[in-house]
Amino acid sequence: MRFSLLFVSQLLAFGLCSEESKEDINVFGQSQNGIDIDKQRTRFPDTDIDSVNMVRIGDMYYVPILAGTPPQYILTLPDTQIQTTIFADLLCINCYSGVNIWPKFSNYQSSTFKTIQRVFGRNDRYYSEYGYFGYETVSIGSKTLEKAILDITTNMTDVPKYFYSGTRYLSTEYLIPNPSLHNVYNTGVLGLGYPLENISNDVFFSRNNSILNFLGEKKFVTIDLREDGGKFSLGLKKNTNETIVWTKPDGNAGFGFKLDSYTFANGILPLTDMTAEVNPRYEEIYMDSDIAYKINTYAIKQYPNCTGFNGKHIAAFTSGNYTLKLFPQYFMELEEGALYRVLVAYSVYKSMYYLFLDPLRKIPDPWWARFTAIPYAITRINGEITRYSMKLQKKYGPVVRV
Structure with a gap:
C-alpha cells in the first residue's frame, strides 16, 4: 500500500476524461514456505546493528520480514558497483546506484488468491503494460486481511530509469x-x-x-515516529530495547539506519558499514470498500485518446454507473536527480477527487505542495481528509541522501 497521484492542475492535461486512479504501496514480498526467521537474522553483540540474511527467490533478493501468511518480504535490487553508501527507496527503481528496496507483494503464490483475471494488456514500441485484478487474503497473527489487488506492470523500453513495475492495491476490507x-x-x-x-x-x-508495535504470535517490527524518536526493529524482537537506531534527516520523511553488512543466503555482498535511508512505507493506501466492491473484473476498457503523461493509455474498470479510471504512474526528474510521483483519482460514483502524495519526492510549489503525508495520506481535493488518512506534515523538501 505501501503506497501517489496526479494533481489538480495536471488534470487539465487529461481533457474531459473522468478518472479514478488508486495506486501504490504495498505490503512486501513473495511467498516462500519453510524459512526460519531466526536463521535469517543476526544480532551483533553490544550494538544497535542487525545483519539480515536475504533470501534469493529466482533472480530477486528479499529481506524476510515473515510477518503474515503468506510471508511478507522486502524486495531488494543489489548493485555491487556501489561503494559503502546506499539509498534504499521503498518505491523507487534505479533512482541512483545502490540497493533499491521497495515493497512488492506476490499475488500469485498464495492458495487463497482467487478470481484473478488478466484484464488487459497492451504492447507498442515504447512499453508493454498488463493488468490483473483479484482478491488476496493475508493472515498476520490471528488476524486476517482481505484485499482486492490490482496489479499493473509497465515496462518502458526507452526510459528504464523511470518506470515502476509493481502492485497497486485496492483494499476492500x-x-x-x-x-x-x-x-x-x-x-x-x-x-x-x-x-x-x-x-x-x-x-x-x-x-x-x-510508536507502532507490530505484534502477532511474536513481535516483528517496531517503528518509532516521534519527533525525538527514530527507532526501528527488523525481524523478531526479544524485548522492546532491541532496535536498530534510525536517524531522521532534515526535511525528509525517511529514516537513516546502519547495517554492518547485507548477507545473502548464497553469499555475502562485498559491502561493509553500509548506511541507508529508507522511508518506512510498508503501508497500503485504501479505497473505500463500497468503491472497490463495485469493480467488475471483466469490464475493462482502455481509452486510447485519453492519455496521461508519457502518452500512457488509461484503463478503466466499469460496473453499472461506476467507473474507476487508472492513470499509470509518472516520474519527473528534478534537480540533483530527485524524483516525485503524483497521481489523481476521480470517482465517477462518488464524484470526488482524491489526492495522493509520495513523501519521498519533491513536490512542485502550488498551494498543495506545502503538505505531504507521513507516511501517506488520502486527501480529497476539497480539503477533506478521509478517516483512513495519516497526519499531514507541512514543508517537505527534496530527498536527502546519506
Missing part, C-alpha cells in the same frame, strides 16, 4: 481486531496501520505517540 477486545479498524502498514484508538499490546497492534 480492513484488518478487524478481535471484536471481543476492541471495536476499531486498523489500516496501513502491512495492512494494519494506525488504529483509530489506542489498543493494548496483546491485540497485535499498538500505538503510543506514533
